Amino acid sequence: MRELLGHRAKYELNLTVNGQPVGVQVFPMERLLDVLRRELQLTGAKEGCGEGECGSCSVLMNGELVNSCLIPALQANGAVIVTIEGLANDGRLTALQEAFLDCGGAQCGICTPGMLLAARHLLCKNPKPSLEDVREGLSGNLCRCTGYVQIFEAVLEAARREAMP
Amino acid sequence: MRANPAEYELVAPRTLPAVLSLMAQEPGEWLPIAGGTDVMVQYSAGSLRARKLVSIWNLPELRRIEIFGDEVQIGAGSTYADLQKNEPIGREFRLLSIAATWTGGIANQNRGTIGGNIVNASPAADSLPALLVYEVDLILVSVRGERRVPYHGFHVDYRKTQLAADELIRAVCLKRRFSEYYAHARKVGARNAQAISKVCLSALGRMHDGVVQDIRLAMGSVAAVPMRLAKTESVIKGRAIDASLVESARTAAANEIRPIDDIRSTARYRAAVAGNLVTEFLQKLSGAGTA
Numbered sequence: 351m352r353e354l355l356g357h358r359a360k361y362e363l364n365l366t367v368n369g370q371p372v373g374v375q376v377f378p379m380e381r382l383l384d385v386l387r388r389e390l391q392l393t394g395a396k397e398g399c400g401e402g403e404c405g406s407c408s409v410l411m412n413g414e415l416v417n418s419c420l421i422p423a424l425q426a427n428g429a430v431i432v433t434i435e436g437l438a439n440d441g442r443l444t445a446l447q448e449a450f451l452d453c454g455g456a457q458c459g460i461c462t463p464g465m466l467l468a469a470r471h472l473l474c475k476n477p478k479p480s481l482e483d484v485r486e487g488l489s490g491n492l493c494r495c496t497g498y499v500q501i502f503e504a505v506l507e508a509a510r511r512e513a514m515p
Numbered sequence: 516m517r518a519n520p521a522e523y524e525l526v527a528p529r530t531l532p533a534v535l536s537l538m539a540q541e542p543g544e545w546l547p548i549a550g551g552t553d554v555m556v557q558y559s560a561g562s563l564r565a566r567k568l569v570s571i572w573n574l575p576e577l578r579r580i581e582i583f584g585d586e587v588q589i590g591a592g593s594t595y596a597d598l599q600k601n602e603p604i605g606r607e608f609r610l611l612s613i614a615a616t617w618t619g620g621i622a623n624q625n626r627g628t629i630g631g632n633i634v635n636a637s638p639a640a641d642s643l644p645a646l647l648v649y650e651v652d653l654i655l656v657s658v659r660g661e662r663r664v665p666y667h668g669f670h671v672d673y674r675k676t677q678l679a680a681d682e683l684i685r686a687v688c689l690k691r692r693f694s695e696y697y698a699h700a701r702k703v704g705a706r707n708a709q710a711i712s713k714v715c716l717s718a719l720g721r722m723h724d725g726v727v728q729d730i731r732l733a734m735g736s737v738a739a740v741p742m743r744l745a746k747t748e749s750v751i752k753g754r755a756i757d758a759s760l761v762e763s764a765r766t767a768a769a770n771e772i773r774p775i776d777d778i779r780s781t782a783r784y785r786a787a788v789a790g791n792l793v794t795e796f797l798q799k800l801s802g803a804g805t806a
Binding site for chain 1: 518520521523524525526527548550551552555556558559560568570572596616619620621622623625626
């Protein structure tokens with residue numbers, strides 16, 4: 351086992367992205383967001399502010415919600431990443447995604463991938479959230495279209511549908 | 516201008532000693548990066564001066580929260596999410612767990628660390644006033660060994676700390692003697708999550724026989740460093756809470772703080788809010804008695 355990992359030159363970053371093992375040559379300070387969008391062509395995660403304020407680049411890293419614009423590639427080495435492209439199963443939308451459609455939780459779409467992953471993270475930790483829990487869970491994700499109400503309704507609706515046998 | 520990743524070096528030693536020996540070889544050359552919630556923002560904006568970075572994210576030696584008798588030691592690499600999940604902290608150091616919920620949104624709480632917040636040394640950091648009122652110590656570590664310093668005084672000026680070029684914060688030490696205090700925290704900002712405070716207050720108080728036996732007040736965003744309001748405390752201590760005390764305390768707080776005008780607020784507004792926050796706390800403390 352090497353004591354020091356990483357250097358200035360490109361190195362092989364190994365990740366599991368949406369269930370698939372991938373290896374890409376990147377600089378260690380490359381942002382995870384750029385690795386996903388440029389190297390892996392997974393353009394669902396968006397760059398909004400680029401400083402961890404807006405949440406539109408949200409992905410799950412080892413099950414935790416993170417802003418991929420603030421993760422240097424080297425710190426993601428070996429991680430399990432889930433992006434919006436990995437949420438649906440075999441092209442079938444999840445109950446959460448269906449609820450966003452049914453409740454009008456998506457408009458222009460820029461915040462939607464991040465909203466869905468933040469909502470997924472919340473529902474995994476708390477399957478029966480109150481409205482206050484949903485507001486808290488999505489508080490790091492900004493939306494300029496919906497006024498948030500439809501998004502909160504969609505998450506609560508998804509929780510109800512997921513609770514059904 | 517956007518940073519070019521080819522110009523930066525980042526290494527990730529697997530142990531704390533390996534990090535420290537790297538920092539000792541070229542003191543000041545290696546910038547530690549934990550969760551990246553501050554460093555990566557500067558990097559993306561092209562304003563990060565360091566070209567060599569050493570990752571300390573998720574080092575096991577830095578991510579423990581341990582109890583040693585009358586003391587809780589929080590590893591400096593513990594995240595805000597870790598602090599919120601920890602039961603002893605929620606029970607005995609509520610000001611810290613409340614501040615942890617104010618810091619950023621969930622994604623930033625999953626990455627931002629208590630040690631990173633201290634070293635970043637923002638006068639507006641929400642958790643730092645809590646550390647002042649709990650009178651915590653910091654354990655600093657380098658290849659030369661460890662030293663324990665009081666957190667009070669660690670920030671010597673705006674964004675300047677006592678940390679030597681080859682040192683890291685290893686742990687934050689909290690004495691377990693505050694569970695009987697009435698604890699109150701308040702943030703005033705444009706928005707609860709993701710908004711940096713205009714003013715924030717962490718306060719502890721204990722009443723005995725109708726007078727304030729002990730009181731601790733600290734505020735963020737009212738001076739160049741997070742500030743303990745020692746003069747205001749001395750005005751309040753030993754007195755009964757009535758209208759004249761509240762008035763004296765407001766005046767003392769307004770005279771003691773050193774707020775500035777910036778993008779988030781004005782000095783005048785901050786002084787008014789600081790007085791209001793002290794008033795609110797005294798009213799609540801008076802109603803709460805000793806509980």
